[in-house]
Amino acid sequence: MSLEQEDNVSFVEKALSRLKRQQQESLPVGEIREQQPAAAEPVKTATTGAEPPDHTRSTRFIAVERERLRAEGFLASDRYRRQLADEYRIIKRPLIANAFGIGAPRVDDGNLILVSSAMSGEGKTHTCINLALSLSAEQDRTVLLVDGDVAKPHISRLFGVADQPGLLDALGDERRPLDELLIRTDIPGLVLLPAGRWSEYTTELLASDRMRELCHELAGRYRDRIILFDSPPLLATTEAQAIAQSVGQIALVIAENMTPRENVRAALELLDKSKPINAILNKSRRPIIGGYHYGGYGYGQNSDADGAADSKPQT
Numbered sequence: 001m002s003l004e005q006e007d008n009v010s011f012v013e014k015a016l017s018r019l020k021r022q023q024q025e026s027l028p029v030g031e032i033r034e035q036q037p038a039a040a041e042p043v044k045t046a047t048t049g050a051e052p053p054d055h056t057r058s059t060r061f062i063a064v065e066r067e068r069l070r071a072e073g074f075l076a077s078d079r080y081r082r083q084l085a086d087e088y089r090i091i092k093r094p095l096i097a098n099a100f101g102i103g104a105p106r107v108d109d110g111n112l113i114l115v116s117s118a119m120s121g122e123g124k125t126h127t128c129i130n131l132a133l134s135l136s137a138e139q140d141r142t143v144l145l146v147d148g149d150v151a152k153p154h155i156s157r158l159f160g161v162a163d164q165p166g167l168l169d170a171l172g173d174e175r176r177p178l179d180e181l182l183i184r185t186d187i188p189g190l191v192l193l194p195a196g197r198w199s200e201y202t203t204e205l206l207a208s209d210r211m212r213e214l215c216h217e218l219a220g221r222y223r224d225r226i227i228l229f230d231s232p233p234l235l236a237t238t239e240a241q242a243i244a245q246s247v248g249q250i251a252l253v254i255a256e257n258m259t260p261r262e263n264v265r266a267a268l269e270l271l272d273k274s275k276p277i278n279a280i281l282n283k284s285r286r287p288i289i290g291g292y293h294y295g296g297y298g299y300g301q302n303s304d305a306d307g308a309a310d311s312k313p314q315t
């Protein structure tokens with residue numbers, strides 16, 4: 001079989017298996033269901049040709065309460081959905097380029113992306129969720145959304161998995177297989193890793209060698225996937241900085257007219273400049289893609305703090 005034929009067959013197989021998954025997954029929303037691993041699609045790695053354990057094999061599954069996400073402002077209303085989709089197309093382009101070496105050099109572990117910001121309320125969780133949805137909507141792209149804001153696990157709560165074991169459990173017990181902790185969703189291509197059980201050694205766990213190993217393992221094992229980490233604000237705790245050490249690239253959300261320039265600079269100082277840092281200007285009312293909007297868009301790599309406020313934050 002030629003390479004081209006193989007590509008076509010694997011494309012059709014993936015599409016069929018995705019369709020089958022969608023048909024299976026009509027569960028009452030918000031309920032976690034255990035599933036047989038056999039129901040999931042096998043995935044081969046380019047390096048070994050073997051079938052590694054894969055997060056699409058995760059036995060846990062949840063139907064997402066989209067209404068809750070919408071009600072809390074984390075999904076766009078019908079009116080703005082198209083505009084949001086256009087904006088996220090711009091935001092994700094440089095991230096994908098770095099992660100997969102498309103039109104840019106491939107960045108080491110570039111498929112691991114930390115979403116952070118200087119301060120709270122700038123839109124990290126909002127950006128993470130919408131970026132994950134935008135990426136997972138692409139053909140054949142799977143996204144693992146990791147709740148790295150372990151002290152305030154907003155993503156875990158929004159998706160109804162706050163009581164489930166997750167990242168901290170994987171870090172605290174190295175015998176615990178990661179696949180057991182991942183939760184597939186009824187949103188095709190979207191997999192969750194909840195924050196997990198809080199421990200007083202959280203920062204140490206996130207800064208540990210085990211975290212670096214786990215991230216490196218995730219990046220290598222799921223080379224064709226994007227792994228997105230939500231996080232606390234960089235200036236509030238050391239946890240985001242700890243996660244930043246283990247990822248390949250960083251998306252820094254900056255709320256326009258809210259975050260003082262010096263805070264953005266201070267946040268940038270905490271990050272390793274050898275990694276690509278993409279700034280995402282959020283809550284902007286400037287005309288970007290026709291008309292005024294209240295949204296975000298990517299505006300450059302390793303950027304200075306343009307667009308941030310000179311004054312004190314309003315909140």
Ligand SMILES: Nc1ncnc2c1ncn2[C@@H]1O[C@H](COP(=O)(O)OP(=O)(O)O)[C@@H](O)[C@H]1O
Pocket residue numbers: 072073074117119120121122123124125126127154282283294295296
């Ligand atoms: N681009 C946006 N458009 C509309 N609402 C937004 C946007 N970004 C953030 N928000 C809202 O602002 C609030 C704070 O956002 P959130 O993502 O929770 O911030 P963070 O995670 O940085 O603390 C939330 O209510 C969220 O819905």
Ligand SMILES: [Mg+2]
Pocket residue numbers: 124125126149154230231
């Ligand atoms: Mg948040």
